[in-house]
Amino acid sequence: MEHQLIRRRIARRAAQELRDGDVVNLGIGIPTLVNNELSPGVNIHLHTENGMMEVGPSPPPEAADPQLINASRQLISELPGSSYFDSGLSFAMMRGGHLDVTIIGALQVSQRGDLASWAVPGKTVLGVGGAMDLVVGAKRVIVATTHRTKEGQPKLLPECTLPLTARGEVDVLVTEHAVFRFEANCMILTEIGSHLSLRELKAITPAEFQVHPQLKVVNRKEVFQ
């Protein structure tokens, strides 16, 4: 499926933002794919906000333990060096700035780095979870999202129209078409896929952004694959 491939490409590009040894929390959606797309030589420490460090991969069915899950309620496993803690310490770790990176999905991102990721339009909003704490607390916030919604609506906007998760906290934004960085609430294009022109990118990006003087043009097949 083209859609699945795009999601994987976004995850792989987001994974390239990670450094060896980073303590990382991966949000629901595309971010959960990041762990399978790590660059060679990059080992990360996975945190799950329901109270565990060193999250291991999904176990084989015979070893699955329904009490051992990640924040997406997926079955996980222990690794050497895993630790368990209560949700209070887990969020203290997040809010206190002890996570190096969170990779999180988005409904909308504004040009000043605001994130809207929890309240779906037209639905009663009955869930916020841990996203607000993650985004406020992690040292680096990487948003990994498709450039537009499934319906083709833009997600990168001058202002978010959906309820905010946090204001001005996004550091890096990775889509299937481009990579943006935020500095002093300015959105800067640092990387663009060779499959589209800057003009084409601007046409699908209502957010106003600057173009980095060393803009990288990358072959989507190579880098985003």
Add this chain to the structure above:
Amino acid sequence: MEHQLIRRRIARRAAQELRDGDVVNLGIGIPTLVNNELSPGVNIHLHTENGMMEVGPSPPPEAADPQLINASRQLISELPGSSYFDSGLSFAMMRGGHLDVTIIGALQVSQRGDLASWAVPGKTVLGVGGAMDLVVGAKRVIVATTHRTKEGQPKLLPECTLPLTARGEVDVLVTEHAVFRFEANCMILTEIGSHLSLRELKAITPAEFQVHPQLKVVNRKEVFQ
């Protein structure tokens, strides 16, 4: 020594306030003696604010461990069911109302139940420790103190003149001469030693107190011994 005997008598009377199963923190001074004066059938759970429940007795010298101490920096031991925790949880336990009783010493107690216990007159005050949290947090605050200072100055006063530990938190006050209870910030004499008259007690007690209609007169030799 008469002084030591008085301290032990006060500790024994304070111990009679404890109920089987109480979770108790014993302050420095006379309160530390309480654990040796428990009534038969009364087993208490001892908390020390430097992070341990079920504090055991001083170990024999060959088993002493300098890392295992109570808040008075005395060597202690483990019991079955002992647990260790950090100082944060220890004070959360205190301030959050999870201790049944604290027995604490006093420099002064006022007739409305204020306690002054940390700032010694004429000295630079460089230590407060955990007393304020104990007195604010414990469900019952029992003060165990000599009726007057070594120099014969009264300790039970209309108002404390020394810096306060907490205002209006004392529930029971035990001295070598009497027992007082505090209700709605009123000081009530409930027990008096048979070795002195009410008039004699009032003469050494500047604090104004009511006399309980069922005032108990107890033989100091029997009850306070």
Add this chain to the structure above:
Amino acid sequence: MSVQQMTAKQAVSRIESGATLMVGGFGLSGVPFKLVDALVESDRRDFTLISNNIGTPGQGLGKMLNTGRIRKAIGTYFTTNPDVGEAYQQGRLEVKLLPQGTFCEAIRAGGSGIPAFYTPTAAETELAEGKEVREFEGRPHVLEKALKADVSLVKAHLADELGNLVYYKTARNFNPLMAMASHLTIVEVDRIVPAGMLDPEAIITPHPFVDILVTE
């Protein structure tokens, strides 16, 4: 006070209708199912529930919802049970949503004698509406009040006879926090062991937080 041991049925009989309840668990991990079932079988109702989520349809706290016991729910993520949305839409259920870190911290505060604290989380968002905001270090922070309850229903793995608790993997989650934050803490455990059998260094909830142990 020393802990008491009793059946789930006896334990939940201590809970009154109209009580504020904390119930541990994240998803279906670390939920005290026996206590919840016993409560569903009782005639108690009209609860204010403090729990991260409300189970899934017909499972765990979902049963309490479906039998109309919950008047108000305070939590972070009710999306996993569509029955919650339905009850909310029909006006059968009041919902108060908190960010999960604020939810945890408010419960810890409730158990720790801290009535209120400031957090950067949710500042300048909808969830801060109507709340006091104050700047610290140049950043807006929201004043959040402690959460306390009449009764906590907690799931632990092992208890010793004194009531000291250890938990099991990610089933720990909110349970140790909730064990601190109510007047009556009822703990469902897999097994009770003699005092001295748990490693004193590994006890997560010391017994002064615990009132009742239930195994059955």
Add this chain to the structure above:
Amino acid sequence: MSVQQMTAKQAVSRIESGATLMVGGFGLSGVPFKLVDALVESDRRDFTLISNNIGTPGQGLGKMLNTGRIRKAIGTYFTTNPDVGEAYQQGRLEVKLLPQGTFCEAIRAGGSGIPAFYTPTAAETELAEGKEVREFEGRPHVLEKALKADVSLVKAHLADELGNLVYYKTARNFNPLMAMASHLTIVEVDRIVPAGMLDPEAIITPHPFVDILVTE
């Protein structure tokens, strides 16, 4: 970031003069003596020290006091070392006293992204002078600010290679809190074991709080 292993001398070379330091320990239990000694042997000075007490004369932090390294001390109980009183009287040492529970909570807050909180402790006493007071549940509460540091010197018992920590009996005290609350956390341990050797349920400080391990 992954933890680094180095000697005490190398570790303290990361500390700059004028830094704010947290140092664990209650009395002489749980003090990172090797780190303190290495710091005394260095040329660093002018520290703001956050520690419950300042050792005893010539022992532990007492050495730092006697060699004139401490400019200001924030803690709860300096009475056990008469040298502190002398330094204070002579104007060589600034002292800020906090109730011990407030001290703990402020450090935990500092490590947890909570800039300030309200506590009933010290309300209507001298130690609340100059602080904001506010009523909650009809009782006055004091607004207390978080404590944070540039560097924490922590004593743990065992670490695994990842930096996960367990402590030893009452030597735990303030150490896990301080491990959370600074930019650089240096931990003196008795021994480093391979990853997987510590019980995941019994790890007190997970490795994201830890930067440097020192054994020597």
